[in-house]
Amino acid sequence: MKILDNPLIRESAFNQLRKMILSQEIKPGEKLNEKEVAEQLGVSRTPVREALHKLELEGLVEIFPRRYCLVKGVTHECIREIHLIRSQLEPIAASIAVNNLTNEDLERLDNLIKLSVEFASKGNVEKIMEANDEFHQIINRASNLSRIIAILENMHDYVEAFRYSFMSRTDLVKRSIEEHQEILAALQTRDKELVKKIVTKHLEGITEYEEVILEDMKQSLKVFDDELHNK
Amino acid sequence: MKILDNPLIRESAFNQLRKMILSQEIKPGEKLNEKEVAEQLGVSRTPVREALHKLELEGLVEIFPRRYCLVKGVTHECIREIHLIRSQLEPIAASIAVNNLTNEDLERLDNLIKLSVEFASKGNVEKIMEANDEFHQIINRASNLSRIIAILENMHDYVEAFRYSFMSRTDLVKRSIEEHQEILAALQTRDKELVKKIVTKHLEGITEYEEVILEDMKQSLKVFDDELHNK
DNA sequence: TCGAACAATTCAGAATTCAATATGAAGCTG
DNA sequence: CAGCTTCATATTGAATTCTGAATTGTTCGA
The missing domain is CATH 1.10.10.10 (Winged helix-like DNA-binding domain superfamily/Winged helix DNA-binding domain)
Structure with a gap:
């Protein structure tokens, strides 16, 4: 190797x-x-x-x-905790990002949503995820809060498997894209409180489906959870 | 050495x-x-x-x-960001800790407040800080959220100097103790939403004085900020 | 037969050695 | 004289070696 x-x-x-x-x-x-x-x-x-x-x-x-x-x-508890942290930090990062996002950034965000729609129609899960990641990355980084950015980006890879399951459901992808449109619209108003509210809603939407998806993933993860527990 | x-x-x-x-x-x-x-x-x-x-x-x-x-x-921006993160994560950690805090924990918290009052009357800033630290540590750790605990405890030392300034003001110590009493009372009710609200309030109270204290500290830190900037 | 102590083995921590890269100065060339 | 190239030096990255700690197995004694 x-x-x-x-x-x-x-x-x-x-x-x-x-x-x-x-x-x-x-x-x-x-x-x-x-x-x-x-x-x-x-x-x-x-x-x-x-x-x-x-x-x-x-x-x-x-x-x-x-x-x-x-x-x-990575255990289920771990994934839940990561989403909890994300739900607390991303809305505040987004609301602060409002001050720093350039028009070019907003255009890129718009473009990413369009790309997502395209990939969704083709059922290209990997590409949807990539676009999704860049979308949130642009917003988070615009906050200029280095520690929060580091925390969020670090946790990112941990939920790869989870996000894949999430994006494999066409209904959830549709909803996700709609929410991203909402987020972009909010960012364009430059209204910090509105952005915070919308991003919070978006993350709560994810949390809503989290348990269902975790249940689905249980079978594949259970083996490892057990092994970990035995040691 | x-x-x-x-x-x-x-x-x-x-x-x-x-x-x-x-x-x-x-x-x-x-x-x-x-x-x-x-x-x-x-x-x-x-x-x-x-x-x-x-x-x-x-x-x-x-x-x-x-x-x-x-x-x-550690720059001023760094301290502000740390307080921002704390203000987002501690309330949620505390509200979850409600489920896990034992009666012994609550007794210890009560005891720590009493100790704080004692140290405050003697003007022993170090000891107040120690009691304070343990107070929050007990609550945070009871959340059993390992990542959040790690994040909060890691950031802790960074604001040492800041917290020292804070605790050197008798009026702020008094207020802090009162708020800790409020937090303990909330924890005793085992009402998660109430706990979250009270802890949030407590942290906002700190933020309120943050800028004032940072201004005070400016003189001692400015030199280093400048040096950092030149490099 | 069981337990304790000692020895041997294993494996990680730290020191030392070796290699690679970047910087800065000097010299050469246009 | 300026800019580029080359070489020497400094400093970090990686490999190897050495040391020390911990665990396990064996032996001896109770």
Whole structure:
């Protein structure tokens, strides 16, 4: 297994491991051995160590000094908490972003919605998600609140599987697009309170379906939850 | 300079550097040299590197690969953002904590308020802050929301200087204690919505004085802000 | 037979060494 | 004289080595 995407080996190792954990390729409860991981990735132990420390900071693994490194993974509680955090921080970020969003930004947002409609008609879930991500990213980043941006973007990858399920339902995609149109309309008025209200509503809409989708996902995740619990 | 508090050298180095940055002993804009820092701390470069990476994750330094490590420090904007995040997450954490707080917890909270009153009469600012910290810590942790707890506790140290200024004003201490009594009363009713409302009010109360205190602190911080800006 | 202590093995933490990259100065060329 | 190129130096990134801690297994004694 070779890594090429980043000149910094520790970053490549981090991204690789992170992806493997989030995709459940490495399962929760598993113990990682520095040496083995290093050999698997074809690098030395140093960058692996650094990658593991970074993963620990994100809560994806837990390091027991001088013992072992335990993979934690993403549980249902974790996904619920992430949505809770998002529902608290995104509305405020959006309302602050109102001050900083340029007309070009708003045009791009409009464009992204149009693209979403197009992808939705083709049933291209990946592309809808990409457009969706950029939509929220533009708004969040315009808030210029570096910590909030970091928190939101960090949590983003954790709910990849969840969002995929969400976007696979045509009714939910339709509703999502309508809500994005509403958000854009609100942003165009430059009315902070209105934006906050609409974004909150949008996130509550997601929460509404969250439990249903989590139930659907239960089967695929349950195995890992159990394994994690046994350890 | 020797470090003894932690069997893990990297943790000691991290804590030491973090403290030095937050206390402005190391100034924003300064460039850290791994070798020099290692020599100053009397350890090798490896744990220093790991400490610096951890500091980068917290946003206290910025590492430019193969170049240098820049100290960022805490700006006014940073403090404002931290309070904003806190104001969004603490009320929700408290309202969820309602389900989990034991009677022992509530007794401890009551006790902490009594201690605060005592320390306030003696003008012991450090002790008031300690009691204050434990008060919020108990509530936050009872939410069992690990990510939110991590976010809130991580940001805690950043506003140390700010909180010290806050607690040095007897009028604000008095008000703070009254509000804590209100919070405890709300928690005792086990009414989630009420708790959320009261905690929100408490945090808004802090925000109210924030700008005034930041203005006071300006003189001591301005120098460093300027330095940071020049770099 | 069970428990405790000691030894051996394993694995992570830290130090040291080696390699790569960026910067800055000096010299050369147009 | 200015700008580009090259080379030397400084500094970080990665690999390797060494040390120390923790766990496990074995042996001896009660």
